[in-house]
Amino acid sequence: LSRHPPGKGPSLSILADSREISCGAEVISSLRAVHGLRVQVCSLGSSDYIVSTRLAVERTFQSELQGPGNRNRLSQRLQRLQGLFQRVCVILETDRARPGETSRLFQRTQYYDGVLSALVQAGIRILFSSCQEETAVLLKDLALLEHRKGAAIGVPTELEGPRQDLLGFYLSIPTLSYVGALQLCHCFGCPRDLANSSPSAVAAAARLSRDGAEEIQRYLRHSFDPQLLP
Amino acid sequence: PVTAGSVVVPYGHVIGNEKWRGSEVAQKLQGKVRLIFEDGLGLVDFHLSNRTCILYISEADLVAGDEFKRRLVRFRNASNLRGLVIVEKTQISDQYFSAVQKLVVLELGMVLLPVANQGEAAQLIVQLVSVCVREQSRDQGSNPFLHKQRPRLAEPALLQTAQHIPGVGKTKALLLLQHFGSIHRLCNASISELEKVVGQTAARQIHTF
Numbered sequence: 001l002s003r004h005p006p007g008k009g010p011s012l013s014i015l016a017d018s019r020e021i022s023c024g025a026e027v028i029s030s031l032r033a034v035h036g037l038r039v040q041v042c043s044l045g046s047s048d049y050i051v052s053t054r055l056a057v058e059r060t061f062q063s064e065l066q067g068p069g070n071r072n073r074l075s076q077r078l079q080r081l082q083g084l085f086q087r088v089c090v091i092l093e094t095d096r097a098r099p100g101e102t103s104r105l106f107q108r109t110q111y112y113d114g115v116l117s118a119l120v121q122a123g124i125r126i127l128f129s130s131c132q133e134e135t136a137v138l139l140k141d142l143a144l145l146e147h148r149k150g151a152a153i154g155v156p157t158e159l160e161g162p163r164q165d166l167l168g169f170y171l172s173i174p175t176l177s178y179v180g181a182l183q184l185c186h187c188f189g190c191p192r193d194l195a196n197s198s199p200s201a202v203a204a205a206a207r208l209s210r211d212g213a214e215e216i217q218r219y220l221r222h223s224f225d226p227q228l229l230p
Numbered sequence: 231p232v233t234a235g236s237v238v239v240p241y242g243h244v245i246g247n248e249k250w251r252g253s254e255v256a257q258k259l260q261g262k263v264r265l266i267f268e269d270g271l272g273l274v275d276f277h278l279s280n281r282t283c284i285l286y287i288s289e290a291d292l293v294a295g296d297e298f299k300r301r302l303v304r305f306r307n308a309s310n311l312r313g314l315v316i317v318e319k320t321q322i323s324d325q326y327f328s329a330v331q332k333l334v335v336l337e338l339g340m341v342l343l344p345v346a347n348q349g350e351a352a353q354l355i356v357q358l359v360s361v362c363v364r365e366q367s368r369d370q371g372s373n374p375f376l377h378k379q380r381p382r383l384a385e386p387a388l389l390q391t392a393q394h395i396p397g398v399g400k401t402k403a404l405l406l407l408q409h410f411g412s413i414h415r416l417c418n419a420s421i422s423e424l425e426k427v428v429g430q431t432a433a434r435q436i437h438t439f
Contacts, residue, residue, distance in 0.1 A: 082375070082377035113353055113356075114360075117361040120358070121365060122373055125335065127331065128344055162396075165396050169391060169394035172390045173387075191395075191439065192417040220412065221414045225385060229386060
Protein backbone atom coordinates (compact mmCIF):
# COMPACT_ATOMS: atom_id res chain seq x y z
CA LEU A 1 0.00 0.00 0.00
CA SER A 2 1.39 3.36 -0.98
CA ARG A 3 1.75 5.70 1.94
CA HIS A 4 1.16 9.32 1.22
CA PRO A 5 3.60 11.98 2.40
CA PRO A 6 2.58 13.66 5.65
CA GLY A 7 0.61 16.86 5.28
CA LYS A 8 -0.80 15.88 1.93
CA GLY A 9 -3.98 13.96 1.35
CA PRO A 10 -3.64 10.47 -0.04
CA SER A 11 -3.44 10.33 -3.79
CA LEU A 12 -6.05 7.72 -4.43
CA SER A 13 -6.62 5.69 -7.56
CA ILE A 14 -9.97 4.86 -9.06
CA LEU A 15 -10.59 2.75 -12.16
CA ALA A 16 -13.33 3.91 -14.51
CA ASP A 17 -14.87 1.93 -17.33
CA SER A 18 -14.28 3.41 -20.78
CA ARG A 19 -18.03 3.71 -21.38
CA GLU A 20 -18.08 6.36 -18.68
CA ILE A 21 -16.12 8.72 -20.94
CA SER A 22 -19.28 9.26 -22.95
CA CYS A 23 -21.99 8.97 -20.29
CA GLY A 24 -20.16 10.16 -17.17
CA ALA A 25 -17.66 12.71 -18.44
CA GLU A 26 -18.40 15.16 -15.64
CA VAL A 27 -17.95 12.47 -13.02
CA ILE A 28 -14.48 11.67 -14.31
CA SER A 29 -13.34 15.27 -14.80
CA SER A 30 -14.70 16.28 -11.42
CA LEU A 31 -12.87 13.37 -9.74
CA ARG A 32 -9.64 14.53 -11.35
CA ALA A 33 -9.94 18.31 -11.23
CA VAL A 34 -11.88 18.93 -8.02
CA HIS A 35 -10.89 15.99 -5.85
CA GLY A 36 -7.40 15.28 -7.18
CA LEU A 37 -7.90 11.56 -7.63
CA ARG A 38 -6.02 9.47 -10.18
CA VAL A 39 -8.64 8.12 -12.54
CA GLN A 40 -7.49 5.38 -14.87
CA VAL A 41 -9.91 4.77 -17.70
CA CYS A 42 -9.82 1.16 -18.85
CA SER A 43 -12.08 -1.46 -20.27
CA LEU A 44 -13.56 -2.86 -17.07
CA GLY A 45 -16.58 -4.45 -18.68
CA SER A 46 -18.00 -5.62 -15.36
CA SER A 47 -18.71 -2.39 -13.49
CA ASP A 48 -18.63 1.38 -14.04
CA TYR A 49 -16.04 2.07 -11.33
CA ILE A 50 -13.63 0.14 -9.13
CA VAL A 51 -12.84 2.12 -6.02
CA SER A 52 -10.67 -0.27 -4.00
CA THR A 53 -9.32 -3.80 -4.07
CA ARG A 54 -12.75 -5.10 -3.04
CA LEU A 55 -15.40 -2.50 -3.93
CA ALA A 56 -17.14 -2.07 -7.30
CA VAL A 57 -19.56 0.76 -8.00
CA GLU A 58 -22.34 0.69 -10.56
CA ARG A 59 -23.79 4.04 -11.59
CA THR A 60 -27.44 3.85 -12.56
CA PHE A 61 -30.20 6.33 -13.34
CA GLN A 62 -33.31 6.46 -11.24
CA SER A 63 -35.45 6.00 -14.34
CA GLU A 64 -33.84 2.61 -14.96
CA LEU A 65 -35.42 1.31 -11.78
CA GLN A 66 -38.86 2.66 -12.61
CA GLY A 67 -40.03 -0.26 -14.67
CA PRO A 68 -39.01 -3.79 -15.62
CA GLY A 69 -37.45 -2.69 -18.94
CA ASN A 70 -33.87 -2.80 -17.61
CA ARG A 71 -34.36 -5.50 -15.03
CA ASN A 72 -32.27 -8.15 -16.73
CA ARG A 73 -29.36 -5.91 -17.60
CA LEU A 74 -29.03 -4.59 -14.06
CA SER A 75 -29.57 -7.89 -12.30
CA GLN A 76 -27.09 -9.71 -14.53
CA ARG A 77 -24.46 -7.05 -13.99
CA LEU A 78 -24.97 -7.00 -10.23
CA GLN A 79 -25.00 -10.78 -9.93
CA ARG A 80 -21.70 -10.90 -11.75
CA LEU A 81 -20.25 -8.17 -9.53
CA GLN A 82 -21.40 -10.02 -6.41
CA GLY A 83 -19.28 -12.94 -7.63
CA LEU A 84 -16.21 -10.82 -8.39
CA PHE A 85 -16.18 -8.34 -5.50
CA GLN A 86 -16.57 -8.54 -1.75
CA ARG A 87 -18.52 -5.28 -1.77
CA VAL A 88 -20.87 -3.84 -4.35
CA CYS A 89 -22.41 -0.37 -4.36
CA VAL A 90 -25.02 1.20 -6.61
CA ILE A 91 -25.10 4.96 -7.05
CA LEU A 92 -28.59 5.93 -8.06
CA GLU A 93 -28.41 9.20 -9.95
CA THR A 94 -31.35 11.49 -10.64
CA ASP A 95 -32.00 11.73 -14.36
CA ARG A 96 -30.95 14.94 -16.01
CA ALA A 97 -33.80 17.07 -17.28
CA ARG A 98 -33.62 17.20 -21.05
CA PRO A 99 -33.37 20.63 -22.62
CA GLY A 100 -36.72 22.33 -22.80
CA GLU A 101 -38.12 20.12 -20.08
CA THR A 102 -39.19 21.72 -16.86
CA SER A 103 -38.14 19.45 -14.01
CA ARG A 104 -39.95 16.22 -14.54
CA LEU A 105 -41.68 14.91 -11.47
CA PHE A 106 -40.32 11.57 -10.38
CA GLN A 107 -43.18 9.13 -10.13
CA ARG A 108 -42.31 6.57 -7.54
CA THR A 109 -43.57 3.20 -8.68
CA GLN A 110 -44.18 0.06 -6.67
CA TYR A 111 -41.67 -1.59 -8.93
CA TYR A 112 -39.01 0.95 -7.89
CA ASP A 113 -39.61 0.17 -4.21
CA GLY A 114 -39.45 -3.53 -4.98
CA VAL A 115 -36.04 -3.12 -6.64
CA LEU A 116 -34.73 -1.04 -3.72
CA SER A 117 -35.91 -3.69 -1.27
CA ALA A 118 -34.27 -6.48 -3.25
CA LEU A 119 -30.98 -4.53 -3.42
CA VAL A 120 -31.07 -3.99 0.35
CA GLN A 121 -31.70 -7.65 0.98
CA ALA A 122 -28.88 -8.69 -1.33
CA GLY A 123 -26.51 -6.59 0.80
CA ILE A 124 -25.79 -4.14 -2.02
CA ARG A 125 -25.05 -0.65 -0.78
CA ILE A 126 -27.18 2.12 -2.29
CA LEU A 127 -26.23 5.78 -2.52
CA PHE A 128 -28.40 8.54 -3.98
CA SER A 129 -27.00 11.34 -6.09
CA SER A 130 -28.68 14.32 -7.70
CA CYS A 131 -26.06 14.97 -10.42
CA GLN A 132 -22.71 13.87 -11.83
CA GLU A 133 -20.71 16.20 -9.56
CA GLU A 134 -22.39 14.68 -6.53
CA THR A 135 -21.65 11.20 -7.84
CA ALA A 136 -17.98 12.21 -7.99
CA VAL A 137 -18.13 13.34 -4.34
CA LEU A 138 -19.62 9.99 -3.34
CA LEU A 139 -16.96 8.05 -5.27
CA LYS A 140 -14.26 10.10 -3.56
CA ASP A 141 -15.83 9.48 -0.14
CA LEU A 142 -16.00 5.75 -0.87
CA ALA A 143 -12.37 5.72 -2.00
CA LEU A 144 -11.29 7.56 1.17
CA LEU A 145 -13.26 5.19 3.37
CA GLU A 146 -11.75 2.15 1.69
CA HIS A 147 -8.31 3.73 2.03
CA ARG A 148 -8.86 4.12 5.79
CA LYS A 149 -9.77 0.44 5.95
CA GLY A 150 -6.55 -0.49 4.17
CA ALA A 151 -8.19 -1.57 0.94
CA ALA A 152 -7.05 1.21 -1.39
CA ILE A 153 -5.72 0.30 -4.82
CA GLY A 154 -2.03 0.34 -4.05
CA VAL A 155 -0.46 -0.65 -7.35
CA PRO A 156 0.16 1.46 -10.46
CA THR A 157 -2.89 1.19 -12.67
CA GLU A 158 -1.12 1.81 -15.94
CA LEU A 159 0.75 -1.01 -17.62
CA GLU A 160 3.09 -0.93 -20.57
CA GLY A 161 4.35 -3.33 -23.20
CA PRO A 162 4.61 -6.99 -22.24
CA ARG A 163 2.85 -6.31 -18.96
CA GLN A 164 -0.31 -5.66 -20.93
CA ASP A 165 -0.14 -9.18 -22.37
CA LEU A 166 0.23 -10.45 -18.82
CA LEU A 167 -2.79 -8.42 -17.70
CA GLY A 168 -4.83 -9.88 -20.56
CA PHE A 169 -3.79 -13.36 -19.48
CA TYR A 170 -4.79 -12.76 -15.85
CA LEU A 171 -8.03 -11.02 -16.88
CA SER A 172 -9.11 -14.17 -18.69
CA ILE A 173 -9.32 -16.03 -15.37
CA PRO A 174 -13.11 -16.08 -14.90
CA THR A 175 -13.29 -15.40 -11.16
CA LEU A 176 -10.83 -12.53 -11.14
CA SER A 177 -11.79 -8.84 -11.20
CA TYR A 178 -9.85 -6.19 -13.12
CA VAL A 179 -8.23 -4.89 -9.95
CA GLY A 180 -7.40 -8.46 -8.89
CA ALA A 181 -5.67 -9.02 -12.23
CA LEU A 182 -3.75 -5.76 -11.82
CA GLN A 183 -2.54 -6.84 -8.38
CA LEU A 184 -1.45 -10.20 -9.79
CA CYS A 185 0.55 -8.45 -12.54
CA HIS A 186 2.53 -6.63 -9.90
CA CYS A 187 3.15 -9.63 -7.67
CA PHE A 188 3.66 -12.36 -10.23
CA GLY A 189 5.75 -11.26 -13.20
CA CYS A 190 4.99 -14.44 -15.14
CA PRO A 191 2.20 -17.02 -15.07
CA ARG A 192 4.69 -19.68 -13.92
CA ASP A 193 5.27 -17.83 -10.63
CA LEU A 194 1.54 -17.59 -10.07
CA ALA A 195 0.89 -21.23 -10.94
CA ASN A 196 3.58 -22.45 -8.55
CA SER A 197 2.54 -20.30 -5.57
CA SER A 198 0.41 -21.55 -2.72
CA PRO A 199 -3.14 -20.17 -2.36
CA SER A 200 -2.16 -18.33 0.81
CA ALA A 201 0.76 -16.63 -0.95
CA VAL A 202 -1.54 -15.62 -3.80
CA ALA A 203 -4.19 -14.35 -1.38
CA ALA A 204 -1.67 -12.23 0.50
CA ALA A 205 0.03 -10.81 -2.59
CA ALA A 206 -3.07 -10.07 -4.65
CA ARG A 207 -5.23 -9.01 -1.67
CA LEU A 208 -7.79 -11.69 -2.42
CA SER A 209 -9.82 -13.84 -0.09
CA ARG A 210 -8.46 -17.30 0.60
CA ASP A 211 -11.41 -18.77 -1.33
CA GLY A 212 -10.73 -16.49 -4.27
CA ALA A 213 -7.08 -17.54 -4.37
CA GLU A 214 -7.99 -21.22 -4.14
CA GLU A 215 -10.41 -20.79 -6.99
CA ILE A 216 -7.63 -19.34 -9.16
CA GLN A 217 -5.35 -22.28 -8.37
CA ARG A 218 -8.15 -24.73 -9.11
CA TYR A 219 -8.68 -23.04 -12.45
CA LEU A 220 -4.99 -23.20 -13.38
CA ARG A 221 -4.86 -26.88 -12.44
CA HIS A 222 -8.18 -27.80 -14.05
CA SER A 223 -7.57 -30.68 -16.40
CA PHE A 224 -8.76 -29.70 -19.83
CA ASP A 225 -11.28 -31.91 -21.57
CA PRO A 226 -11.73 -30.95 -25.25
CA GLN A 227 -14.98 -32.96 -25.33
CA LEU A 228 -16.56 -30.24 -23.17
CA LEU A 229 -15.95 -27.44 -25.62
CA PRO A 230 -19.14 -26.07 -27.13
CA PRO B 231 -34.28 4.36 27.80
CA VAL B 232 -32.33 2.91 24.90
CA THR B 233 -34.23 -0.01 23.53
CA ALA B 234 -32.79 -1.41 20.39
CA GLY B 235 -32.94 -5.12 21.07
CA SER B 236 -34.80 -7.63 19.01
CA VAL B 237 -38.53 -8.14 19.13
CA VAL B 238 -40.27 -11.29 18.00
CA VAL B 239 -42.22 -10.36 14.90
CA PRO B 240 -44.93 -12.82 13.86
CA TYR B 241 -44.58 -14.02 10.29
CA GLY B 242 -45.80 -11.43 7.80
CA HIS B 243 -46.51 -8.81 10.46
CA VAL B 244 -45.07 -5.39 11.20
CA ILE B 245 -44.69 -4.15 14.74
CA GLY B 246 -45.05 -0.40 14.94
CA ASN B 247 -44.08 1.99 17.68
CA GLU B 248 -47.17 3.17 19.57
CA LYS B 249 -46.43 6.75 18.56
CA TRP B 250 -47.34 5.96 14.95
CA ARG B 251 -50.92 4.99 15.80
CA GLY B 252 -53.32 7.02 13.67
CA SER B 253 -50.55 8.40 11.42
CA GLU B 254 -50.71 8.52 7.64
CA VAL B 255 -48.15 5.72 7.37
CA ALA B 256 -50.26 3.50 9.63
CA GLN B 257 -53.41 4.25 7.67
CA LYS B 258 -51.77 3.47 4.33
CA LEU B 259 -50.32 0.24 5.69
CA GLN B 260 -53.76 -0.96 6.81
CA GLY B 261 -55.01 -3.77 4.66
CA LYS B 262 -51.59 -4.32 3.05
CA VAL B 263 -49.63 -5.64 6.03
CA ARG B 264 -50.73 -6.80 9.46
CA LEU B 265 -49.70 -3.95 11.72
CA ILE B 266 -49.50 -4.31 15.50
CA PHE B 267 -48.67 -1.40 17.80
CA GLU B 268 -46.44 -1.82 20.80
CA ASP B 269 -45.19 0.43 23.52
CA GLY B 270 -41.56 0.60 24.50
CA LEU B 271 -39.88 0.02 21.16
CA GLY B 272 -37.52 2.84 22.15
CA LEU B 273 -35.41 4.01 19.25
CA VAL B 274 -37.09 1.84 16.65
CA ASP B 275 -40.16 2.93 14.68
CA PHE B 276 -41.07 -0.32 12.94
CA HIS B 277 -39.87 -3.91 13.22
CA LEU B 278 -40.22 -5.74 9.90
CA SER B 279 -38.77 -9.06 11.00
CA ASN B 280 -36.79 -10.44 13.91
CA ARG B 281 -33.64 -8.92 12.48
CA THR B 282 -34.74 -5.95 10.37
CA CYS B 283 -36.13 -2.69 11.67
CA ILE B 284 -36.82 0.84 10.51
CA LEU B 285 -35.78 4.14 11.98
CA TYR B 286 -37.78 6.99 10.53
CA ILE B 287 -36.39 10.52 10.19
CA SER B 288 -39.00 13.11 9.33
CA GLU B 289 -38.53 16.44 7.65
CA ALA B 290 -39.10 18.06 11.05
CA ASP B 291 -36.35 15.91 12.67
CA LEU B 292 -33.90 17.11 10.02
CA VAL B 293 -34.76 20.76 10.46
CA ALA B 294 -34.76 20.51 14.26
CA GLY B 295 -31.06 19.77 14.52
CA ASP B 296 -28.76 16.95 15.54
CA GLU B 297 -30.99 14.94 17.88
CA PHE B 298 -31.72 12.37 15.14
CA LYS B 299 -27.97 11.80 14.72
CA ARG B 300 -27.59 10.91 18.39
CA ARG B 301 -30.53 8.54 18.04
CA LEU B 302 -28.93 6.77 15.07
CA VAL B 303 -25.56 6.46 16.76
CA ARG B 304 -27.20 5.12 19.95
CA PHE B 305 -29.09 2.57 17.88
CA ARG B 306 -25.94 1.54 16.03
CA ASN B 307 -24.00 1.07 19.25
CA ALA B 308 -26.78 -0.74 21.11
CA SER B 309 -28.15 -3.08 18.49
CA ASN B 310 -27.03 -5.70 16.07
CA LEU B 311 -30.29 -5.61 14.18
CA ARG B 312 -30.21 -4.55 10.56
CA GLY B 313 -31.36 -0.94 10.75
CA LEU B 314 -32.92 0.66 7.70
CA VAL B 315 -33.18 4.42 7.91
CA ILE B 316 -36.06 6.01 6.03
CA VAL B 317 -35.64 9.74 5.61
CA GLU B 318 -38.10 12.35 4.35
CA LYS B 319 -36.33 14.10 1.50
CA THR B 320 -38.42 17.11 0.58
CA GLN B 321 -37.73 20.50 -0.93
CA ILE B 322 -37.15 21.80 2.59
CA SER B 323 -34.98 18.95 3.89
CA ASP B 324 -33.09 18.37 0.64
CA GLN B 325 -30.18 20.55 1.77
CA TYR B 326 -29.50 18.17 4.68
CA PHE B 327 -29.68 14.99 2.63
CA SER B 328 -26.08 14.54 1.54
CA ALA B 329 -24.76 15.02 5.09
CA VAL B 330 -27.30 12.50 6.41
CA GLN B 331 -26.36 10.04 3.69
CA LYS B 332 -22.68 10.37 4.56
CA LEU B 333 -23.37 9.70 8.23
CA VAL B 334 -25.83 6.83 7.78
CA VAL B 335 -24.30 4.93 4.88
CA LEU B 336 -20.61 5.73 4.96
CA GLU B 337 -19.95 6.23 8.67
CA LEU B 338 -22.53 4.02 10.35
CA GLY B 339 -22.77 1.44 7.57
CA MET B 340 -26.56 1.39 7.67
CA VAL B 341 -29.08 1.49 4.82
CA LEU B 342 -30.66 4.82 3.88
CA LEU B 343 -33.81 5.14 1.78
CA PRO B 344 -35.28 8.55 0.94
CA VAL B 345 -39.03 9.12 0.54
CA ALA B 346 -40.97 12.28 -0.25
CA ASN B 347 -43.72 11.77 2.33
CA GLN B 348 -45.43 9.24 4.62
CA GLY B 349 -47.47 7.86 1.75
CA GLU B 350 -44.32 6.88 -0.13
CA ALA B 351 -42.88 5.47 3.08
CA ALA B 352 -45.88 3.17 3.45
CA GLN B 353 -45.49 1.90 -0.12
CA LEU B 354 -41.79 1.25 0.48
CA ILE B 355 -42.45 -0.54 3.78
CA VAL B 356 -44.93 -2.86 2.04
CA GLN B 357 -42.20 -3.88 -0.45
CA LEU B 358 -39.58 -4.27 2.29
CA VAL B 359 -41.94 -6.52 4.25
CA SER B 360 -42.59 -8.74 1.25
CA VAL B 361 -38.82 -9.15 0.81
CA CYS B 362 -38.47 -10.00 4.53
CA VAL B 363 -41.26 -12.58 4.22
CA ARG B 364 -39.56 -14.18 1.23
CA GLU B 365 -36.27 -14.18 3.11
CA GLN B 366 -37.85 -15.93 6.09
CA SER B 367 -39.43 -18.52 3.87
CA ARG B 368 -35.95 -19.07 2.38
CA ASP B 369 -37.21 -18.24 -1.06
CA GLN B 370 -33.82 -16.74 -1.92
CA GLY B 371 -34.06 -17.59 -5.60
CA SER B 372 -36.60 -14.84 -6.07
CA ASN B 373 -34.07 -12.07 -5.48
CA PRO B 374 -32.64 -11.12 -8.86
CA PHE B 375 -29.57 -9.47 -7.32
CA LEU B 376 -28.25 -12.32 -5.22
CA HIS B 377 -25.28 -14.08 -6.72
CA LYS B 378 -26.19 -17.49 -7.94
CA GLN B 379 -23.31 -19.92 -8.07
CA ARG B 380 -23.83 -21.54 -11.40
CA PRO B 381 -21.33 -24.27 -12.11
CA ARG B 382 -19.72 -23.04 -15.30
CA LEU B 383 -17.58 -25.06 -17.63
CA ALA B 384 -13.95 -24.06 -17.38
CA GLU B 385 -13.01 -25.33 -20.85
CA PRO B 386 -14.01 -22.32 -23.00
CA ALA B 387 -12.34 -19.97 -20.51
CA LEU B 388 -9.15 -22.06 -20.46
CA LEU B 389 -8.99 -21.86 -24.23
CA GLN B 390 -9.30 -18.07 -23.97
CA THR B 391 -6.61 -17.91 -21.29
CA ALA B 392 -4.16 -19.93 -23.38
CA GLN B 393 -4.76 -17.58 -26.33
CA HIS B 394 -3.49 -14.69 -24.24
CA ILE B 395 0.00 -16.16 -24.38
CA PRO B 396 1.92 -14.20 -27.06
CA GLY B 397 2.15 -16.12 -30.32
CA VAL B 398 -0.65 -18.50 -29.44
CA GLY B 399 -3.89 -18.46 -31.44
CA LYS B 400 -6.88 -20.73 -31.25
CA THR B 401 -5.26 -23.72 -32.95
CA LYS B 402 -2.09 -23.68 -30.88
CA ALA B 403 -4.08 -23.05 -27.70
CA LEU B 404 -6.11 -26.18 -28.30
CA LEU B 405 -3.02 -28.24 -29.14
CA LEU B 406 -1.18 -27.03 -26.04
CA LEU B 407 -4.07 -27.69 -23.67
CA GLN B 408 -4.70 -31.13 -25.16
CA HIS B 409 -1.06 -32.00 -24.79
CA PHE B 410 -0.32 -30.55 -21.34
CA GLY B 411 -3.77 -30.91 -19.77
CA SER B 412 -3.75 -27.79 -17.63
CA ILE B 413 -2.43 -24.23 -17.55
CA HIS B 414 -0.31 -25.20 -14.56
CA ARG B 415 1.49 -27.93 -16.47
CA LEU B 416 1.77 -25.72 -19.54
CA CYS B 417 3.48 -23.04 -17.42
CA ASN B 418 6.03 -25.54 -16.17
CA ALA B 419 6.78 -27.13 -19.53
CA SER B 420 10.37 -26.95 -20.79
CA ILE B 421 11.28 -25.55 -24.20
CA SER B 422 11.96 -29.01 -25.61
CA GLU B 423 8.59 -30.28 -24.37
CA LEU B 424 6.90 -27.27 -25.96
CA GLU B 425 8.79 -27.78 -29.23
CA LYS B 426 7.18 -31.19 -29.63
CA VAL B 427 3.78 -29.48 -29.83
CA VAL B 428 4.44 -26.12 -31.48
CA GLY B 429 7.31 -24.72 -33.56
CA GLN B 430 10.65 -23.50 -32.20
CA THR B 431 9.76 -19.80 -32.24
CA ALA B 432 6.42 -20.24 -30.52
CA ALA B 433 7.95 -22.60 -27.97
CA ARG B 434 10.52 -19.96 -27.04
CA GLN B 435 7.86 -17.23 -26.87
CA ILE B 436 5.69 -19.33 -24.58
CA HIS B 437 8.58 -20.24 -22.34
CA THR B 438 9.67 -16.62 -21.94
CA PHE B 439 6.17 -15.37 -21.13
